[in-house]
Each structure stands twice: as C-alpha cells, then as structure tokens.
Amino acid sequence: MLGGRAVTLTVSSLADVSALLAALPEGEAAAAAAAAAREPRLTKPAGSLGRLEELSAWLATWQGAHPPRFERPVARVFAGNHGVAALGVSAFPPEVTVQMVANFQHGGAAINQLCRTFGIALDVVALDLDHPTADFTQGPALDEAGFLAAFQAGLDSVPDGADLLVLGEMGIGNTTPAAAIACALFGGEAADWTGRGTGVVGGALARKIEVVAAGVARHRGLPPLEILRALGGRELVALAGATVAARLRRVPVLLDGYVVTAAVAPLEAARPGALDHCQVGHVSAEPGHRRLVGALGKAPLLDFGLRLGEGSGAALAAGLVKAAVACHTGMATFDEAGVSDKG
Numbered sequence: 347m348l349g350g351r352a353v354t355l356t357v358s359s360l361a362d363v364s365a366l367l368a369a370l371p372e373g374e375a376a377a378a379a380a381a382a383a384r385e386p387r388l389t390k391p392a393g394s395l396g397r398l399e400e401l402s403a404w405l406a407t408w409q410g411a412h413p414p415r416f417e418r419p420v421a422r423v424f425a426g427n428h429g430v431a432a433l434g435v436s437a438f439p440p441e442v443t444v445q446m447v448a449n450f451q452h453g454g455a456a457i458n459q460l461c462r463t464f465g466i467a468l469d470v471v472a473l474d475l476d477h478p479t480a481d482f483t484q485g486p487a488l489d490e491a492g493f494l495a496a497f498q499a500g501l502d503s504v505p506d507g508a509d510l511l512v513l514g515e516m517g518i519g520n521t522t523p524a525a526a527i528a529c530a531l532f533g534g535e536a537a538d539w540t541g542r543g544t545g546v547v548g549g550a551l552a553r554k555i556e557v558v559a560a561g562v563a564r565h566r567g568l569p570p571l572e573i574l575r576a577l578g579g580r581e582l583v584a585l586a587g588a589t590v591a592a593r594l595r596r597v598p599v600l601l602d603g604y605v606v607t608a609a610v611a612p613l614e615a616a617r618p619g620a621l622d623h624c625q626v627g628h629v630s631a632e633p634g635h636r637r638l639v640g641a642l643g644k645a646p647l648l649d650f651g652l653r654l655g656e657g658s659g660a661a662l663a664a665g666l667v668k669a670a671v672a673c674h675t676g677m678a679t680f681d682e683a684g685v686s687d688k689g
Contacts, residue, residue: 355501355591357494360571363590367617370593373407380412387679391688397647401625401667402674408598408623409509416671419664421461421468421512422503422588423450423657426496426581427478429487430561431519435554437545440478440518447472447516456654457514460661464668466512471503473580482526483560486576488583496580500587504595511592512627512664514602514657515581515609518544522554524608525634526561526577531570531615532641536562539634541604570612582609589613593623600667602660603630603652607638614642625667628652628659 357363381403386392393399405414425447431440449455450470453462461468473496479487488496504511521543529539536559546554565576574583582605589610592599601607601624613620626639628648639646647663680687 355594357497357501359494360490363497363571364616366590366594367613367620370590370617370620371596373622374410377410377412378403378407381406381414381674384412384674384679387681388674388677389680389683389685390677395673398666398670398673401670404625405510405598405667405671408596410596413675414671415509416668418508419464419466419510419512420505420508421457421466421514421657421661423457423468423470423514423516424500424581424584424588425470425472425475425516426520426579426584427475428517428519428523428579429478429481430483430522430557431478433481433483433553433557434550435522435546435557436519436543437550438518443516443518444475447475450516450656455656456658457656457661460658464661464664466661466664469503471499471584473499473584479579482523482577483557483564486565487523487578488575488580490575492580493575493583496583497587500584500589501591503584503588504591504597506595508595508597510664510667511588511597511599512602512657512660513585513588513599513606514660515585515605515655517579517581517605520579520581520605521632522557523578523582524605526558527573527582527608527611528634528638529558529562530566530568530573530577531611532638535559538637541632541634543632570615574609574612578609585609586613589621589624593620599624600627600660600663601625602627602657603655604632604635604638605655606657606660607635607642611638611642625663627661627663630659
C-alpha cells in the first residue's frame with residue numbers, strides 16, 4: 347500500500363506507466379495544516395523566513411507527516427550514453443561517462459563532496475553504458491523494451507524510509523536530448539532550447555542545434571511518454587521512473603538542472619500535477635533551463651550559475667531544505683519562549 351492506494355511498482359508496458367501516473371497520491375492535507383498552524387507561532391515575524399517557511403510546509407505535505415524530517419536524504423545519479431553523441435554535439439568523448447561513473451564510485455566528484463557535506467546517501471546507477479541509445483534523428487532513441495527497463499530501474503532506485511530524494515545524471519551529450527524533449531513538448535525553435543552544454547561553441551554549437559531540430563522534426567506530436575522514449579536516453583527515463591516512485595512512496599524530490607528537469611517534464615505534460623512533490627534545486631546556466639522551469643511553473647531555489655550536472659545543484663539546495671526543517675522544528679514558539687506576540 348503506497349500513498350494510500352494499492353499499486354504495483356512494476357511496469358511491463360507503457361500502459362502500466364500511465365496507470366502509475368493515474369495513481370499518484372496528492373499531498374497530505376492534515377500534515378500541511380499542522381505545518382501552517384505551527385509556523386505563525388514561532389518566534390519571528392510572520393513570513394520573515396521567506397521560502398524556508400514554504401520548504402518546511404512542502405516537505406511535511408509530501409512526506410505525509412508533521413513535523414517534517416531531514417533524517418534520511420538520498421541521492422540517485424543515473425548514467426547513460428547517447429547515440430547522438432557520435433554526431434559531434436559534445437566537447438567530450440562518450441567514454442567520459444564511464445570514467446566519471448568510476449570517479450563517483452571512488453568519491454572524487456563534486457556530487458560526492460556535496461552529499462558528504464549534507465549527510466546525503468549517494469548511489470550511482472549506470473545503465474548499459476556499453477550500448478548507447480539509437481540516433482534519434484534516424485528513429486526512436488529507445489524501443490519500448492529499453493524504455494521500460496530504464497523506467498523500472500528508476501522505480502527500483504527509491505528506498506523505503508527515504509525522506510528526501512536528490513536526483514542527478516551523467517551522460518556525455520545528454521543536454522542534446524534534454525533540449526529536444528523540451529522543444530518537442532513546449533514548442534519554439536531548437537535554438538531557443540539548445541545551449542553550450544559541456545562547452546561547445548561555434549560550428550559545434552550550430553551542429554548541436556541542427557541535431558536537436560532534426561530529432562524534434564521527426565518525433566514532434568507524439569504523446570509525452572513517447573516523446574521521452576523517442577528523444578530521451580536511459581538515464582532520462584530512469585529519472586522519470588524515480589520521480590514517480592518517490593511520489594508513490596511519499597518522498598519529496600529535489601530536481602537538478604536542465605537534463606533532470608527535461609527528463610521529468612513529460613510526466614507533467616502527461617498528468618498535470620505529477621511534479622507537485624518536486625522542487626527545482628537550481629536554475630542552470632543552460633539558457634533552455636530557465637525557459638523550461640518557467641513553462642513548468644517552477645521557481646528554482648538557487649541561481650548560482652551552475653552547469654555541472656551530477657545532481658550538484660540539487661544537493662546544494664538540500665542544505666536549504668535541512669535549514670528549513672531545523673527552523674520549523676527547532677525554534678521555540680512565542681508561548682514556549684515567553685516572548686510577547688504582536689498585539
């Protein structure tokens with residue numbers, strides 16, 4: 347029994363994925379009410395902690411309990427390789443994906459340091475790195491079996507008892523499918539959604555825009571989940587699966603940058619409200635990300651000019667969530683502190 351309903355976290359068809367989306371629970375109204383009742387009694391002027399107050403209420407609502415907790419935060423970084431990387435859309439070769447996964451596993455990346463700083467348990471899920479997805483300018487990136495396997499990997503990644511999920515990714519070339527998904531879902535020109543990624547400039551950037559445009563032209567008009575299958579990659583699909591599992595397990599989610607947000611955007615397009623349990627940890631330096639979070643109606647927590655990926659911006663934002671919980675649960679009320687409230 348998850349989210350108050352009997353659901354099975356196993357998918358064998360796209361219809362099963364749609365059924366899980368239909369079964370997504372809403373936030374817990376009683377927990378939200380308890381948070382709203384406590385906040386004005388704390389020893390501070392009403393609203394003086396700004397978005398920290400909103401974060402503590404959001405966490406309680408989607409954890410389904412008050413007070414909110416920051417006791418077992420977990421991070422999941424999904425890694426995949428892309429057929430379009432062979433088209434010259436990245437400044438780095440595809441073998442860097444494997445090398446960076448090894449770096450994560452040995453604790454040497456930025457995400458390792460940020461998770462260690464905030465007490466977040468990190469796991470890296472590598473998805474068939476020896477077999478890149480198909481070139482989406484020629485056909486779908488994934489067949490249905492590949493899509494379902496990756497989605498299932500995401501579903502399986504969210505542990506029981508987690509109280510916050512930080513999502514990140516690694517995949518050379520994956521800002522290209524991110525831009526293609528965003529463009530296919532929300533319209534506009536490929537150039538509106540395509541940025542430098544790992545540092546492409548000049549002719550390489552023009553080539554990247556051409557690849558995005560070709561993919562969108564081939565697959566635009568498909569249903570949202572089919573857009574994810576046709577233009578995404580294994581790590582993007584797994585991110586969508588993890589986001590659905592988190593909602594069903596009542597785990598609030600911090601999304602990282604452009605790739606992560608693009609990966610889950612088809613869920614919102616398929617089922618409005620599917621991302622209500624998610625906060626965008628930061629807005630990336632990739633220009634398409636700011637456009638995308640606007641289209642989704644999200645307000646990122648940080649704007650630090652980050653464009654690393656790995657879940658780094660979301661892990662950094664977890665520090666704000668931790669601070670919000672500490673203030674909401676640890677501050678004295680006016681009565682407890684013997685402080686006079688306003689008249």
